[in-house]
Amino acid sequence: xxxxxxxxxxxxxxxxxxxxxxxxxxxxxxxxxxxxxxxxxxxxxxxxxxxxxxxxxxxxxxxxxxxxxxxxxxxxxxxxxxxxxxxxxxxxxxxxxxxxxxxxxxxxxxxxxxxxxxxxxxxxxxxxxxxxxxxxxxxxxxxxxxxxxxxxxxxxxxxxxxxxxxxxxxxxxxxxxxxxxxxxxxxxxxxxxxxxxxxxxxxxxxxxxxxxxxxxxxxxxxxxxxxxxxxxxxxxxxxxxxxxxxxxxxxxxxxxxxxxxxxxxxxxxxxxxxxxxxxxxxxxxxxxxxxxxxxx
Numbered sequence: 001x002x003x004x005x006x007x008x009x010x011x012x013x014x015x016x017x018x019x020x021x022x023x024x025x026x027x028x029x030x031x032x033x034x035x036x037x038x039x040x041x042x043x044x045x046x047x048x049x050x051x052x053x054x055x056x057x058x059x060x061x062x063x064x065x066x067x068x069x070x071x072x073x074x075x076x077x078x079x080x081x082x083x084x085x086x087x088x089x090x091x092x093x094x095x096x097x098x099x100x101x102x103x104x105x106x107x108x109x110x111x112x113x114x115x116x117x118x119x120x121x122x123x124x125x126x127x128x129x130x131x132x133x134x135x136x137x138x139x140x141x142x143x144x145x146x147x148x149x150x151x152x153x154x155x156x157x158x159x160x161x162x163x164x165x166x167x168x169x170x171x172x173x174x175x176x177x178x179x180x181x182x183x184x185x186x187x188x189x190x191x192x193x194x195x196x197x198x199x200x201x202x203x204x205x206x207x208x209x210x211x212x213x214x215x216x217x218x219x220x221x222x223x224x225x226x227x228x229x230x231x232x233x234x235x236x237x238x239x240x241x242x243x244x245x246x247x248x249x250x251x252x253x254x255x256x257x258x259x260x261x262x263x264x265x266x267x268x269x270x271x272x273x274x275x276x277x278x279x280x281x282x283x284x285x286x287x288x289x290x291x292x293x294x295x296x
Contacts, residue, residue: 131165151178
C-alpha cells in the first residue's frame with residue numbers, strides 16, 4: 001500500500017467504527033482539489049496542520065484531518081482483521097479501483113471500497129440492475145431473463161443484493177453460469193465467497209446495514225455498468241426511484257426501464273430514460289446506444 005493509498009483509506013474508512021468522523025464526499029473532493037492545486041497530490045500523508053490552514057481551512061478542520069491521518073496503527077490492525085475474513089481495501093487511487101466509477105463520478109467517487117471475492121470481475125463488461133423489493137410477476141420474469149442473457153453474453157451483472165429485483169437477477173445470472181458484482185449495504189462478513197461473485201462495500205468491511213449506506217451505494221451501482229436497467233420502480237419514493245432520477249439528472253450512464261406501463265416508468269421517460277422489453281434482450285450489447293429514447 002502506497003502512502004497516498006493509505007491516506008485515502010485513513011480519511012474515508014470507518015475502521016469498524018460507525019462513529020468515526022470520516023470526511024464526507026464533498027469534504028474529500030474539496031481537500032483533494034486544494035491539495036492538488038498546491039502540487040502536493042502525491043504527499044497527502046505528509047501534510048501538516050499548518051499546510052491545511054495555508055490552503056484556507058480553519059484550525060478545527062485541519063486538526064480533524066490530521067487526527068484521521070495519524071491513525072496508521074489502527075488502520076493496520078483493521079486491515080489484518082479484514083484479511084482474516086477474506087476482505088481487502090481498494091482506495092480511490094489504487095490501480096484496481098473500478099475505472100467506470102472513477103471516470104463517471106470523478107472527485108465524488110468513494111474514497112475507498114472494500115471487497116470480498118474475485119476482484120478480476122471488475123475487468124469484465126458489466127450492466128447494472130436496480131428495482132423494487134416486491135416484484136410483479138411480469139417484472140420478475142424480465143429480471144430473470146436479463147440475468148440469463150447477461151450470463152450468456154459474458155456480461156457481469158452489478159446489483160445491490162436486496163430482496164426482489166436484485167436477488168432475482170443475480171441468481172438467474174449465476175444459475176446460467178454468469179458473474180455478479182454485488183454492492184452491499186451490510187457487512188461483507190455476512191456473505192460467503194462464491195465462484196463468480198465479487199462483493200463490494202463502502203467505508204469498511206464489517207459495518208452493519210444502514211439506510212444511509214443503502215442510498216449511498218446507489219451511485220456506485222449506477223456508474224459501474226455500461227448501462228442501468230430498472231426492473232420495477234415506484235414513483236416518487238424508494239432508493240430505486242431516487243438513484244434513477246439522480247443518474248438521469250447527472251448523466252452517469254444510459255438508463256432503461258422495463259416497459260411495464262407504470263406511472264413511474266412514464267415519469268422516468270420524461271427525465272430521459274429509455275424503454276426496454278424482453279424482445280430487446282437478445283441484442284443486449286447494442287443497447288449502449290440509447291436509440292430508444294423518446295419523450296411522452
